Amino acid sequence: MFPINRGRRLRQTPEIRSLVRETRLDPSELILPVFFDANIDEVKYTDSMPGVPTYPLSGYESITKDILDSGVSSVLVFGVPKKKDSVGSDAYSDDGVVQQAIRGLKGALKDGEELVVIADLCMCEYTDHGHCGVLRDDGDVDNDPTIELYGKIAVSQARAGADIIAPSGMMDGQIDAIRTALDMEGFENTPIMAYSAKYQSAYYGPFRDIANSAPSCQCHARKDRATYQMDPANRREALREIASDLDEGADIIMVKPAGPYLDIVREAADSFPVPICAYQVSGEYAMIKAAARNGWIDEKRIMMESLIGIKRAGADMIITYYAKDAAKVLRGE
Template identity: 50%
Template sequence: MPFPQERPRRLRRTEALRALVRETELAPSDLVWPLFAAPGQRVRNPVKTMPGVFQLSVDELVAEAQAGYEAGVRSVILFGIPTRKDATGTSAWDDGEPVPRAVRALKKDVPGLVVMTDVCMCEYTDHGHCGVLKPARVGAPGTDLVVDNDLTLPLLAKEAVAHAKAGADVVAPSDMMDGRVGAIRKALDESGYQDVPIMSYAAKFAGAFYGPFRDAAESAPREGAGIPKDRKGYQMDPANVREALREVALDVAEGADLLMVKPAVPYLDIVRAVKERFELPLAAYHVSGEYAMIKAAAERGWIDEDRVAVETMLCCRRAGADLVLTYYAKHVAGLLSGVRR
């Protein structure tokens, strides 16, 4: 019916009425907190491009995760700053490096926490790419390099198995190599970790929102002769929707248990398209550049940081994300649950 019979404002009149008919809910348990594990003790290095984010030694990381847990955050995902880097990222599967150590410590000291681990080579290679480099053409000189897909797969599988051995609840490949979900699933199963799920970065775009993360993880591609200057050769073109759905379908077929779209807010159309077509749990990664933009505007007094942060996470959920990975996890969880730290 037209106005005056139809008055949608009737159900917006009070907070109680608005809550009664609210279509989308946001809870602390919907949030996954990315944390950066670093070598050493009592290390808390601030990331200059991400206010409030730190590289943390294992002891500090456990304390931070405990504080997040008390605020309602029930899941974290770990990234590593290794003690050494080389051309093939061998420290990625070293049991003594920060990520496996952090996994063991978290499972011991925060037993109710779901511990996810990022599986990629970029943090561990001295060139900063997500896989092994080789000459672009057979017989070509080594001055024109590309990331070799098939040589990278067994390395990712070794990293995933090392994380599962340490006790990771979920492994999350973010490299965007073709076939990596199948390779990791096979390696986990053959190693006795058939119950460890894979959360695939199924549609990860080569966007412009990752810069601050590369400061935090020390994973920017290195400038050098023949080294690709960016990751456009394996991460997705931001222009493509159909290709994203194809990528997701392939990962589902290879055995992914959870899916992810990255970044989040500029790609909510992709989140919605994936949600409508696939039945697996879906995550959206609110990435470092998105976080940094809110922080920068809030520091200048241009926006209400708390309201914008909560609204952003809610909109990710409304678009179809079951989980939101965000550096705001503890902060937003505290706002939602009334715990402020």
């Protein structure tokens, strides 16, 4: 006796498979991280992040054209400053590297072109100790003075033209401090994308190479970020952090990294009726690249499978270094 129900009936042709497909990915849902370095005069590449450029503070017309031509319409901006100090002062300078890059990207757009520019808000790239805020005498980050500076950073980024502010420091009360600062300066319509569930992950290594943002070995500074980023073993805590950020005024919440934390993405999507972002981080990208270079995997298929898995888990948008490549695939190029 053959079964009445045969799952293969709906898998017979590409057209039928497409017709019944449950999860779809669109280029408009992909966000490309872009890096700018105030210390360089030409594009450079980092060995641990193959294919990911770091731009000088110039050439914005060609940068925006390349991004928009791929089908990507959103970027997340990071910067490496000329100087670092103990309080990350370049992060909140109106002439800081990210602020200059935001103005450059926005100014390069032609009539009718739109690029959503999201400003990463943190201090690790700007402090000489590599932590996400100002340090106490014991080497840990001093939470409350740090979030005051976050407010200043947010205002300077919004003033430069950022469409969305994305704080990643995982400080308690940071969303409230940023929302208050933005509102007081007339930026009440600027959304906040909160890195709400950001884990203390080993997957960030290549990013720290490209952004020069690893915690330093200064004798008074902690060697990791375990006191403010989340323990990878915790699930319920992520939901508490997300709920707290939403109560403080976050508009979009993020889970980072994406791939190893798909259960958190799914729970966030099921629990909170807000846009969910997931960050496919540098280590996830670099591992795919390394395996592909060795001929062990089909890079294009793995790229798309990993992204559709993140979307299927519940993400509404995905930050990925593969954004341009994936967008081209989705457009049939």
